Structures are given as structure tokens and as C-alpha cells.
Amino acid sequence: MELAVSLQRNKSAGRPRSTASEAAVIAATAELLKERPLRDLTIEEIARKAGVGKQTIYKWWNSKSAVALDAFCKTMLKEVEVPDTGSLLEDMARQLRSVTHFYKSKAGDAFRQFLAEAQSDEEFRRLFLKVFLKPRRDEVRVMWERAIERKEIAADTDPEIAMDNLYGPLIFRLMSGHGSLSENVTQQIAQNAFWGIATEKVHAAYRKRTSER
Amino acid sequence: MELAVSLQRNKSAGRPRSTASEAAVIAATAELLKERPLRDLTIEEIARKAGVGKQTIYKWWNSKSAVALDAFCKTMLKEVEVPDTGSLLEDMARQLRSVTHFYKSKAGDAFRQFLAEAQSDEEFRRLFLKVFLKPRRDEVRVMWERAIERKEIAADTDPEIAMDNLYGPLIFRLMSGHGSLSENVTQQIAQNAFWGIATEKVHAAYRKRTSER
Amino acid sequence: MELAVSLQRNKSAGRPRSTASEAAVIAATAELLKERPLRDLTIEEIARKAGVGKQTIYKWWNSKSAVALDAFCKTMLKEVEVPDTGSLLEDMARQLRSVTHFYKSKAGDAFRQFLAEAQSDEEFRRLFLKVFLKPRRDEVRVMWERAIERKEIAADTDPEIAMDNLYGPLIFRLMSGHGSLSENVTQQIAQNAFWGIATEKVHAAYRKRTSER
Amino acid sequence: MELAVSLQRNKSAGRPRSTASEAAVIAATAELLKERPLRDLTIEEIARKAGVGKQTIYKWWNSKSAVALDAFCKTMLKEVEVPDTGSLLEDMARQLRSVTHFYKSKAGDAFRQFLAEAQSDEEFRRLFLKVFLKPRRDEVRVMWERAIERKEIAADTDPEIAMDNLYGPLIFRLMSGHGSLSENVTQQIAQNAFWGIATEKVHAAYRKRTSER
DNA sequence: CTATAACCGAGACGGTACGTCAGGTCTTCGC
DNA sequence: GCGAAGACCTGACGTACCGTCTCGGTTATAG
Numbered sequence: 001m002e003l004a005v006s007l008q009r010n011k012s013a014g015r016p017r018s019t020a021s022e023a024a025v026i027a028a029t030a031e032l033l034k035e036r037p038l039r040d041l042t043i044e045e046i047a048r049k050a051g052v053g054k055q056t057i058y059k060w061w062n063s064k065s066a067v068a069l070d071a072f073c074k075t076m077l078k079e080v081e082v083p084d085t086g087s088l089l090e091d092m093a094r095q096l097r098s099v100t101h102f103y104k105s106k107a108g109d110a111f112r113q114f115l116a117e118a119q120s121d122e123e124f125r126r127l128f129l130k131v132f133l134k135p136r137r138d139e140v141r142v143m144w145e146r147a148i149e150r151k152e153i154a155a156d157t158d159p160e161i162a163m164d165n166l167y168g169p170l171i172f173r174l175m176s177g178h179g180s181l182s183e184n185v186t187q188q189i190a191q192n193a194f195w196g197i198a199t200e201k202v203h204a205a206y207r208k209r210t211s212e213r
Numbered sequence: 214m215e216l217a218v219s220l221q222r223n224k225s226a227g228r229p230r231s232t233a234s235e236a237a238v239i240a241a242t243a244e245l246l247k248e249r250p251l252r253d254l255t256i257e258e259i260a261r262k263a264g265v266g267k268q269t270i271y272k273w274w275n276s277k278s279a280v281a282l283d284a285f286c287k288t289m290l291k292e293v294e295v296p297d298t299g300s301l302l303e304d305m306a307r308q309l310r311s312v313t314h315f316y317k318s319k320a321g322d323a324f325r326q327f328l329a330e331a332q333s334d335e336e337f338r339r340l341f342l343k344v345f346l347k348p349r350r351d352e353v354r355v356m357w358e359r360a361i362e363r364k365e366i367a368a369d370t371d372p373e374i375a376m377d378n379l380y381g382p383l384i385f386r387l388m389s390g391h392g393s394l395s396e397n398v399t400q401q402i403a404q405n406a407f408w409g410i411a412t413e414k415v416h417a418a419y420r421k422r423t424s425e426r
Numbered sequence: 427m428e429l430a431v432s433l434q435r436n437k438s439a440g441r442p443r444s445t446a447s448e449a450a451v452i453a454a455t456a457e458l459l460k461e462r463p464l465r466d467l468t469i470e471e472i473a474r475k476a477g478v479g480k481q482t483i484y485k486w487w488n489s490k491s492a493v494a495l496d497a498f499c500k501t502m503l504k505e506v507e508v509p510d511t512g513s514l515l516e517d518m519a520r521q522l523r524s525v526t527h528f529y530k531s532k533a534g535d536a537f538r539q540f541l542a543e544a545q546s547d548e549e550f551r552r553l554f555l556k557v558f559l560k561p562r563r564d565e566v567r568v569m570w571e572r573a574i575e576r577k578e579i580a581a582d583t584d585p586e587i588a589m590d591n592l593y594g595p596l597i598f599r600l601m602s603g604h605g606s607l608s609e610n611v612t613q614q615i616a617q618n619a620f621w622g623i624a625t626e627k628v629h630a631a632y633r634k635r636t637s638e639r
Numbered sequence: 640m641e642l643a644v645s646l647q648r649n650k651s652a653g654r655p656r657s658t659a660s661e662a663a664v665i666a667a668t669a670e671l672l673k674e675r676p677l678r679d680l681t682i683e684e685i686a687r688k689a690g691v692g693k694q695t696i697y698k699w700w701n702s703k704s705a706v707a708l709d710a711f712c713k714t715m716l717k718e719v720e721v722p723d724t725g726s727l728l729e730d731m732a733r734q735l736r737s738v739t740h741f742y743k744s745k746a747g748d749a750f751r752q753f754l755a756e757a758q759s760d761e762e763f764r765r766l767f768l769k770v771f772l773k774p775r776r777d778e779v780r781v782m783w784e785r786a787i788e789r790k791e792i793a794a795d796t797d798p799e800i801a802m803d804n805l806y807g808p809l810i811f812r813l814m815s816g817h818g819s820l821s822e823n824v825t826q827q828i829a830q831n832a833f834w835g836i837a838t839e840k841v842h843a844a845y846r847k848r849t850s851e852r
Numbered sequence: 853c854t855a856t857a858a859c860c861g862a863g864a865c866g867g868t869a870c871g872t873c874a875g876g877t878c879t880t881c882g883c
Numbered sequence: 884g885c886g887a888a889g890a891c892c893t894g895a896c897g898t899a900c901c902g903t904c905t906c907g908g909t910t911a912t913a914g
Contacts, residue, residue, distance in 0.1 A: 003864045012862080012907095013861060013862040013863070013906070013907060013908085014406070014862035014863030014864065014905080014906065014907090015862080015863055015904065015905040015906055016863090016864075016905075016906065017864070017865095018231055018864070018905095021864090021865070021866090032270075034314075037332065037334075038333065039252075039333040040333065042894085042895060042896085043895080043896080043897085044894085044895060044896080045895090047866090051866080052865085052866070053864095053865065053866045053867060053868095054866095054867090054896095054897080054898095054901090055863065055864090055865080055866085055867090055897095055898085056864075056866075058898085059864080059865095064219065066305075067338030077892095078364065080911070084863065085354070106874080112332045113332055115329070115332075115389060116329035116330070116331075116333065116389050117329070117333035118329075118388065118390070119252075119325045119328075119329040119388060120250030120251065120252040120253065120269075120329065120391065121250075122324065125390055126390075128389075128393055129390060133289050133389055133391055134391065137391065138215060140323055142426065145312045158401065160391070160392050161331075161382070161392075161398060161402060162399050162405075163394070163403065164382035164385055164386055164402065165261055165382050165402065165406070165409070167385065168377075168381035168382030168383070168384065168385035169374070169377035169378050169381030169382070169388070170381070171381065171384075171385050171867075172377055172380065172381035172384050172385060173377055174330065175328050175331065175332060176328060176338075176341075176342060176346055177331070177338055177342060178342055178346055178347065178350065178373070179373050179374075179377070185374060185404060188371065188374050189374060189377065191409075192374065192378050192406070192409035193405070193409055194409070194873080195406070195410070196378070196404075196405035196408045196409030196410075197405055197408070200416070200420065203338070203413070203416065207413060210216070231885075234885095234886070234887090255873085255874060255875085256875075256876085257873085257874060257875080258874095260887095264887085265886080265887075265896090266886060266887045266888060266889080267875090267876080267877095267887095267888095267889090268876095268877085268878090268886075268887085269885085269886055269887075270889095271877085272886090302859070336875080392892065429839065438878080438880095438881090438888075439880070439881055439882075439887060439888040439889070440878040440880065440881080440887075440888035440889030441878060441888080441889055441891070442879075442882060442889090442890075443878065443890065443891095444879095444890070444891065446910095447890090447891075447892095463758065463759035463760075463823075464759065465678075465759040466759065468868085468869060468870085469869080469870080469871085470868085470870080472871095473892095477892085478748065478891085478892075479890095479891065479892040479893065479894095480870095480871080480892095481698065481871095481872085481874095481890090481892080481893090482890075482891065482892075483890080484871070484872085485890080485891095490765050499671075502681030537757045539758055539759065539887065541755070541758075541814050541815060542754070542755035542756070542757075542758040543755070544755075544815065544816070544857060545676065545751045545752055545754075545755035545813065545814060546676030546678040546752065546755065547675065547676075551815075551816055552816075552864090554814060554815075555815060555817055559815055559816065559817055563726065563817065576640070585828065586817070586818050586823060587808070587818075587827050587828060588831075590807075590808035590811055590812055590818070591804070591828065591831050591832070591835070591895080593811065594807035594808030594809070594810065594811035594812070595800070595803035595804050596807070597807065597810075597811050598803055598806065598807035598811060599803055599807070601754050601757065601758060602754060602757065602764075602767075602768060602772055603757070603765075603768060603802075604763055604768055604772055604776065604799070605799050605803070606771065611800060613802065614797065614800050615800060615804065618800065618801075618804050618832070618835035618836055619804070619831070619835055620835070620836045620837075621834055621835045621836070622804075622830075622831035622832055622833070622835030623831055623834070623835075626842070626846065629839070629842065633839060634902045639709050644892075651857085651858080651911095651912080652856065652857045652912045652913065653857040653858025653859065653910085653912075654857075654859040654860075654909065654910045654912095655858080655859075655910080655911065656858090656859070656910050657859070657860065657910095658863095660859090672859050677869080679899060681899080681901085682900075683899080683901085684900095684904085685902060686861095688863080691860085691861075692860060692861045692862060692863085693861095693862090693863090693901095693902080693903095694859095694860080694861085694902095694903085694904090695859080695860065695861080696861085697903085698860095721860070730864095755880070767899070772886060822908070
């Protein structure tokens with residue numbers, strides 16, 4: 001019980017890390033990240049704004065992207081909503097509404113910056129995957145697992161692919177900007193993804209309740 | 214940039230634009246783009262490698278991304294294959310195989326770099342959309358228009374969304390690297406996209422030919 | 427005749443070196459050098475004060491000491507007075523008075539800084555020797571050559587050693603600060619140096635004119 | 640610094656100064672000082688090499704030069720040889736031989752570094768004068784006092800100036816590097832200095848023993 | 853036998869400067 | 884007048900030390 005604590009402390013001599021500095025860096029970075037693209041941040045500016053030495057940043061983070069990701073996770077992130085309405089279509093529609101709201105926010109801008117950054121920094125790609133993307137997907141995956149239990153989708157459905165079917169189109173749309181992300185569009189995407197993965201039985205049930213498509 | 218140059222102004226005095234320089238810049242950039250991420254290219258290096266003054270580059274292109282995009286379009290791009298098998302599912306499967314091959318090539322790396330770059334450079338995003346993405350989508354759109362004619366999908370289906378359903382998951386997978394892009398996965402994505410947009414009639418016909426999913 | 431000139435110019439394309447920048451650097455450095463020891467100058471401060479990029483300084487000079495030496499030679503240096511009174515003793519006494527004046531000035535401070543710098547930078551030591559010390563000694567050497575002609579000193583006297591006998595004590599005094607450099611002291615040093623190198627004949631002649639030492 | 644410590648205050652509470660740490664600092668510094676110029680030492684490196692906290696160094700010494708001087712005095716210094724042959728010329732020649740040996744050694748390098756350091760640090764200049772230069776000159780001064788007693792030099796000769804006449808040329812030669820310090824040269828310097836300060840009587844006696852110069 | 857005090861190592865901190873790199877602009881010459 | 888060459892100012896890079904500041908711990912004397 002107490003063990004973890006006492007193992008944690010005392011492990012090193014010397015002046016301990018300044019929580020104030022860390023917080024200042026995170027805060028400054030978060031603020032800057034809302035103002036401009038990640039690419040246009042500089043370590044110097046973060047240090048300046050945080051009132052912190054550059055070395056202090058380099059000591060605790062590997063790159064400005066790592067600082068930014070940390071700031072993002074600590075200040076810009078809200079809980080994922082994982083609806084459980086008993087209907088996959090409904091779940092997906094609701095979920096998509098909520099992630100769309102995220103994607104369109106400042107946080108969503110940051111998210112896309114990170115995805116962009118990952119294209120030229122393999123180490124960061126892994127970090128981003130580990131600290132943000134994977135945990136998020138793990139939370140959301142239950143939506144499909146529940147659908148499998150309810151037999152709405154086939155037992156051998158790969159939730160990973162299901163998720164890509166749902167989120168991929170959205171993200172691509174946002175990144176390329178070739179089309180808008182209106183309510184209408186997101187719902188269409190949700191429906192297509194649903195029809196794409198649901199079983200025939202569910203299709204039939206669904207068709208009963210609505211007019212033929 | 215680069216467009217509609219020659220017709221209007223053949224009267225101007227002075228030395229004409231050197232086609233050799235332009236070609237050298239394009240070639241050097243293409244080569245560099247195969248070696249490393251766009252972000253890590255520099256105008257100076259391109260100029261050095263091309264044996265060209267920096268100013269010459271700045272004169273004809275707005276940014277290194279613009280040079281790179283130009284180089285990409287002129288040297289790394291092959292015709293899109295737009296299959297016409299008479300079956301949307303088959304068309305989509307084939308198409309996806311061919312774009313997957315593209316995405317996994319050096320050219321695909323470059324494509325993702327451009328998408329990344331667009332996240333921090335709105336002007337470039339528009340350029341990329343105009344000179345690459347839109348033309349491509351225009352070519353591919355006929356696949357869905359043909360499917361509408363064949364009544365495989367509803368008349369009011371938006372091909373834009375259909376395309377996002379098909380390509381979005383792939384691109385997202387590649388960019389985030391959370392999963393592989395095996396033949397198996399791409400075919401699954403194609404199928405899901407197809408089931409997502411095809412009409413009930415087509416679903417039924419398809420089920421006849423295969424065992425129940 | 428004209429050859430040297432035409433070889434000099436035209437040798438390179440590109441924007442020529444900015445004389446304004448060079449002058450600004452020299453001026454700024456000279457000013458700073460009067461305010462504080464060479465060691466406490468920084469390239470950054472010079473650049474800042476001169477309104478010049480650091481790179482411009484690094485391009486044309488190897489080190490801050492080199493800049494400082496250049497500034498010193500171009501702005502703080504006056505002609506050496508090489509007296510020719512027909513008497514070595516008189517020449518030496520006058521010369522020493524004038525160099526003492528130099529040593530005690532701001533320029534003399536700088537001179538000692540350079541000598542100090544040379545102790546930890548062999549490359550600079552050679553530079554200093556070449557551009558300042560050797561030319562100066564070459565100018566002054568004639569004093570002893572004339573004395574040799576007049577047979578005041580032996581024909582095989584080494585002027586280098588004679589000069590060290592004259593200037594060495596002064597410089598050491600100034601650097602260590604163990605004693606003052608009053609008129610009295612410098613004249614004593616001059617006399618000792620003179621007696622040390624003059625021939626017996628001259629000693630005798632000199633003794634006739636003055637009371638026995 | 641470092642002087643007159645123990646006698647006055649044996650009463651104070653608290654942990655006493657660690658002699659081990661002091662010795663380690665001195666040893667590490669001495670070693671480093673043999674490897675590179677004083678300017679290129681850093682407190683951090685000394686602390687690292689000595690296995691000591693930086694603060695411990697700052698507590699007991701004012702600057703790295705002070706540490707170095709301390710290390711120099713405690714480990715690199717040998718007794719000065721003050722010959723007493725009964726002849727000033729002989730004394731000077733021998734002395735100069737021995738100091739030349741010193742100047743050319745690692746210790747001599749350090750000595751010049753200190754003299755150099757003194758040009759940009761007035762406080763250190765005074766310290767160096769007090770703990771090294773003055774004591775040394777005090778020891779050597781008797782050479783001239785004995786010569787005065789023997790009436791080899793005038794009663795009012797200033798030994799300080801005499802010393803400068805002897806050592807100054809050597810030191811300047813070494814610092815500027817404009818000439819070598821061969822046996823031949825040092826003996827010439829010694830002779831010149833001797834002739835410069837000896838009385839006529841001595842000159843005459845000396846001439847009897849040698850051929851006319 | 854504590855309590856107090858000074859010391860010590862370790863090492864994090866806010867800074868300043870380093871020397872390098874590239875950006876985007878400018879100026880000159882040769883074609 | 885175009886284009887190469889290349890110098891210019893700017894500003895960020897990542898590193899090295901500076902001198903200061905906590906920490907946890909150690910070793911003395913004083914009570």
C-alpha cells in the first residue's frame with residue numbers, strides 16, 4: 001500500500017524537479033498551441049513565455065512535439081463519450097457527433113497537427129500512438145464489443161477496422177478540406193459505416209423500422 | 214504557380230525563363246523527396262543540388278511545399294486506374310488495391326507529407342486540393358456514377374462521401390500507423406464501404422452469390 | 427601596374443561584401459574594447475551593437491579575438507615614433523617614453539589583452555605576431571641598426587634581444603602590476619638596457635659627459 | 640583565501656571542512672591545468688573530475704582562477720634556486736637558467752596563463768601578486784642585495800627594476816613567441832641585464848678577464 | 853543522547869552565449 | 884532582364900557552463 005509511495009520517493013539525490021516549471025511549460029505550450037500550428041511553435045518561445053530555461057525543457061521532453069502532446073493531454077482533453085444506447089447505429093451516430101465536435105475544436109486542430117507531425121517524425125508517431133491514440137481507441141472499442149454481444153455485427157468483426165471505417169472518413173475530410181463536416185455529412189458517414197458492418201439480420205430489422213433506402 | 218504561363222506574354226524583353234533550371238529544380242526536389250520527409254527538405258539544399266540560385270526558386274514557387282508538389286506531380290505520379298468491371302464491389306476492391314499500392318510507395322509517403330503540410334499551411338492546403346486531390350477525385354468519381362446508373366447504389370448517394378468511406382480509413386491507418394495495411398485489411402475496408410453504400414437489392418443479390426456473412 | 431587591381435576585382439559573382447557592415451563591426455568592437463576586457467566581449471554583443479548578423483562576423487573573422495585585433499589595428503593604432511637623434515641612449519629614452527604612453531592608454535590595455543589571449547589560443551598568437559607585433563618590431567629595429575652603423579653597439583648585436591631588453595621589463599611590469607610605470611622607472615629601464623648593450627667605447631664616452639655612476 | 644584558517648576558530652559547531660574534498664579539487668585542477676589552458680577549464684569539469692559538488696568549490700574559492708592558482712602553488716611549485724657564487728653575473732646567469740627551465744615547463748605554461756588571466760580580472764591580479772609573485776621576488780631579491788654589498792652594483796640600484804630587466808625580456812619572449820628561448824639567448828639576456836646594472840668598476844674588472852666585447 | 857549547525861554530493865533551475873543552419877531578401881555580374 | 888552566385892539580417896537550433904538553489908544525508912560541537 002505505502003510501498004509504491006516509498007519506492008517512488010528518495011530515489012534520487014539533488015534538487016527535485018520543479019513542479020512549477022513543469023506546469024508553466026505545459027500552460028505556455030497549451031496557450032501557444034491554441035494560437036498557431038504546432039510547426040510554428042519554437043522551444044525558445046515556449047521557454048520565454050513560461051519563464052523557464054531552455055535546458056529545463058530539453059531535459060524533460062524530447063522535442064517540441066512531445067511538449068505539445070503533453071500539454072494537449074493535460075489541458076485540452078476531455079473524457080470520451082462512449083454511448084451505450086443498446087443500438088449500434090444509435091451509438092455510432094452519437095459517438096460521431098461527439099468526436100466531430102472534438103475534431104472541429106481547437107483540440108481537434110491540435111490533433112491533426114500531431115497526426116501531421118507524425119508523418120515526419122517516427123519517434124513521435126509512436127509516442128502519439130501510445131499516449132493518445134491507443135488509449136482512446138481502447139476506450140471506444142467496447143462500443144463494438146457490445147454490438148458483437150448483441151449480435152448486431154458478426155462475431156469476427158475487427159473493431160479496429162470498424163473504428164477506421166467510422167473515424168477515417170471524418171479525419172481525412174478535415175485534413176484535406178475537400179468537403180465540409182456538416183451534421184448531415186457526419187450522420188451519412190455514421191450510417192454508411194453502420195450498414196457496412198452490421199449483419200443482414202440487423203439490416204432487415206432496421207429496414208422494417210424505416211422506409212426502404 | 215506554374216500555370217498558364219507562356220501564351221500571353223511572348224513579347225517581354227530580357228532573358229526568358231530557363232527551362233533547364235526549372236527541370237533541375239524539379240528533378241533535385243523529386244530525388245530529395247524520396248530520401249526524406251518534406252519537412253526536412255530545405256530550399257537551400259534544393260538550390261544547391263539543382264545548381265540554381267535560391268532566388269530562382271523563390272521567383273517561380275511560393276514555398277518549398279509548392280516546389281515539392283510540383284515535382285511530385287511531374288515525376289512521381291502515374292495514371293489512376295479506374296476499373297469498370299460492371300460491379301461496384303469489384304471496382305472498389307480493384308481500385309483499393311491500386312491506391313493501396315500507391316499509398317505504400319514513395320509517392321504515398323509524399324502524399325501523406327503533403328496532407329501533413331496542409332495542416333499548418335492553409336495556402337498550400339488549397340493548392341494541394343486544386344492541383345492534386347480534386348483532379349484525382351474527379352477521375353475516380355465516375356466509378357460511383359456508373360454504379361448509380363446500374364442502380365447498385367441509391368440515386369442520391371453523394372460520391373464524395375462514398376470516396377471518403379473508401380479512402381479515409383486507409384489514409385488514417387497509414388498516417389497513424391495503428392494498424393497494418395495488409396491485403397486482408399484493405400479488402401475488408403472495401404467490403405465494408407461497399408455494404409455501407411449499396412442498396413438492399415444489391416445486398417440481396419450479393420448474398421445469394423456468397424454464404425451468409 | 428594595373429594588373430594587381432584587375433586581378434583583385436571581378437573574381438567572384440554574387441553580392442559583394444558590405445563595407446558598411448564591416449565598418450560597423452569594427453567600430454562596435456573598438457568601442458566595446460575600450461569599455462571592458464577582451465574576454466568579456468561576446469560575438470553576440472558585437473553583432474547586436476553593430477546591427478549585423480552573427481553569421482556575417484563568423485564569415486569574415488575566425489574568432490572574437492580576430493575581430494578585436496582587426497578593430498584595434500584599424501582604429502586604435504597610431505604611427506610608432508622611431509626617433510633618430512644620433513644617440514642610441516637618447517633614441518631609446520624617447521622611444522620608451524612614447525611606448526610607455528601607448529602601454530598606459532586604452533590601446534595598451536587592449537595590447538595586453540591580446541598578449542593574454544595568445545596564451546590560450548595558439549592560432550591567435552600567430553595572427554597577433556604577424557599583423558601587429560612583427561610589423562611594429564620591424565619598424566623599430568632600424569634604431570639598433572643605426573646604432574650599429576654608428577658603432578655604438580657591437581656589430582653582432584641581435585636587435586631582437588635588444589628590443590626585448592627594452593620592452594620586456596615594461597610589459598611585464600604592466601601585466602603583473604607589481605610596480606608603477608613612472609617616468610623615473612621607464613628612464614631607469616631605458617638606461618639599463620642601453621648600458622647593457624652599448625660598447626665599452628660608448629660607455630667611456632658617456633661617462634665623460636656625466637658624473638661617474 | 641585558504642590562509643590563516645585554523646588558529647582562530649576551533650569553537651564553531653557544525654561539520655568541519657572536508658580535507659578530502661579540498662584535496663580532490665586541488666588534485667583534479669592541477670591535472671587539468673597540465674592538459675589545457677586555464678581559460679578552457681570549467682568549474683563543472685573540476686567538480687566532476689574531483690567528485691565534488693559545484694557548491695563546495697564556490698564556497699571555498701572565488702573563481703576557477705583562484706582554484707587553479709591554489710592547485711598550482713600546492714602541487715606544481717618547486718623552490719626557487721637563489722645562487723650565491725659571489726659574482727652577480729654568475730648568479731644571474733645561473734638564476735636565469737633555472738627560471739628558464741621553469742618557464743618552459745608545464746608550470747611555466749600555468750604561470751603565463753595566470754598572468755594572462757590577470758589582464759581581465761583585477762581581483763585575481765592582486766591575488767596572484769600576493770600569493771605567488773611577490774613572495775617569489777622577495778626570495779630572489781637578496782641576489783641584488785648581496786651584489787650591492789659587494790659593490791658590484793650601485794647602492795641606490797632598485798632591485799625591482801633589476802629583476803624586471805632580467806625576467807621581463809624572458810617572459811615577453813615566451814608570451815609573444817616572437818623568438819626562441821635558447822641557452823644562447825637567455826645568456827645574452829642575462830649578460831645584457833648585468834652590463835646594464837653593474838658599476839664601471841665591475842665592467843672594467845670583467846673586461847680584464849675577457850676579450851674586449 | 854539528542855539538538856543544532858555547518859558541511860557535502862547531487863543535480864535542477866533561469867540564464868547567456870556559443871557556433872550552425874536555414875529563411876527570405878538584396879546586390880552584383882554575365883549571358 | 885533573367886539567372887547564378889553569394890552576402891546580408893534574422894532568428895531558432897541544441898549544447899555548455901554559469902552561479903544559485905534545493906534536496907537528503909553526514910559529521911561535528913553544545914546542551
